[in-house]
Amino acid sequence: MTDPARYLLSAQRTIRMEVEAVAALEARVGEEFERACELILKVPGRTVVTGMGKSGHVGGKIAATLASTGTPAFFVHPGEASHGDMGMITADDCVIALSNSGTTPEVLMLIPLLKRLGIPLISMTGAPDSALAKASDAHINTGVAVEACPLDLAPTSSTTTALVMGDALAIALLEARGFTAEDFAFSHPGGALGRKLLLKIDDVMRQGEGIPKVSEATPLSDALLEISAKGLGMTTVVAADSDRLLGVFTDGDLRRALDEQVDIKGTRIGDIMTRSPATVHTGMLAAEALRIMEERHISALVVLDEQQEIAGVVNLLALLEAGIA
Template sequence: MSTNFCETATRVLDIEAKAITGLKTYINQDFNDACQLFFNTRGRVIVSGMGKSGHIGNKIAATLASTGTPAFFVHPGEASHGDLGMITQSDVVLALSNSGETEEILKLLPVLKRLGIAIIAMTGNPDSTLAKLADIHLCARVEQEACPLGLAPTASTTAALALGDAIAVALLEARGFSADDFALSHPGGSLGRRLLLRISDVMHDGSQIPLVDEQATISAALLEISRKGLGMTGVLNAQGQLAGIFTDGDLRRILDQRIDIHQTLIVSVMTRNCVTIRAEMLAAEALKIMEQKKINALMVVNAEKVPVGALNMHDLLRAGVL
């Protein structure tokens, strides 16, 4: 039997996209109350779910934890065999079950209720036992699963995942969670490098900074560019401040002008009001500036516009920022 895989994939994506869009109907006061409860809790958000809902719950807990809301996942089967001790009365429980009738989840409710722990249910059935017993119900109902048999959780898990992301981002914005905050929980790998490295960590400083006086000739500037190997040199005024910059690109532009590089002063051909950056800024910000301005190097200056460093795209590449 011949199968058109692309046609099937398109149908699946259409169904799941419709499932996510349909969630907008359920973003109401219940959603607002749930987020407020998560925001105000003095403890953690405990996420729990069985099977595929458990996998989604694990991801939701991880996203919450990495965006400023302390959270972790507790398996409902293990919870009834001792892991309930991980949950405190200061916590809030987010229970996931598409049917709202998952036995392992329902068995936890009497104990959680007795401890006075708030329960937020996320189900696809507002009339289910879990939805009715929870303090707040978040509806993640979908019209159909992408599975043609209607058996494998597909659209329903996608909807639950998207709703979890909506919660996490809503809380992130409410907390004023910043890139620096995010970096503290993501110090490893390339993400950590992008978020934690500052200009001062990657720039060339001291005698490595390419600099010439504005009364220097173009030829002297070219020698400085060659010595320092950054493809540019800063140009200083009489007060030691950055007056401009001269790059390899500037050199190519003046070659057709038949300028005498041995007699012409660099001040007459340099780029004034050049783009600069501060040492305390993130290296990722330097990358953004270079991409926006279509330049390959930056001078680093202090508050008095005195050069304290220099860097180029290769420095960012070596540091793993790219």
């Protein structure tokens, strides 16, 4: 029977070996990496990633990361490329080819075709003297001294280093392009990430008649009716002649007023409201409004327009329902 402790020792050894392999990459990021970035940035078309086997799986992830961070990219299987998919590659593109040995036949077979098109070829291999590396316009060394596999056969450390180098390339290009959070959200519109990055306060705020609103002369008793009717746990307090915000009155303010035994019918809301409340502006991201609520430990914010008048009210429940929180 295998000693259970050996499972842990094996896992720890594997992790340690892969960490060491990744750490060694930093010293190799130099002129060839810079050249690869420049080649990708200069092409008017897309970045085509290719590779066989495990390298192909890594290449698919690299292509996906590039595409989602501002570098149009897709993966082409080298075997399929030899049987028609070369038509997906144009003279405006560049190619990133992955092969740890640099001798993968299916990948090498593409080189004459790529040279015929005259497009840049970037390779990631563990063999700088390989045929693929020598045929490339830029070669990035992702080699490892030994695989984490105890047989030194199964691609383990080498696929990890290729994956990390691909991420390094994608992020370097992202920064060079000035890619923003909003750009990222544009390519991720369907998930929670897209909602967080794209949804504006204007899309979720309560507007028009739905805004709880009283004048500063309103008796507290009437203000409570407005709070109850609008269901936001607060009301805005405005000037008598405009929608200029003077303050807010919340459930928390009510608790404090009751503790002080304030006369509900005889007290004006303007005398006990919270002045200079936290506010946000139209056009702001809903995620930013959520951050402000969390920092100030409040559940609603007044939204002001360009004229500094009330445009709406956004509360925590609305953000939760929109999938922001």
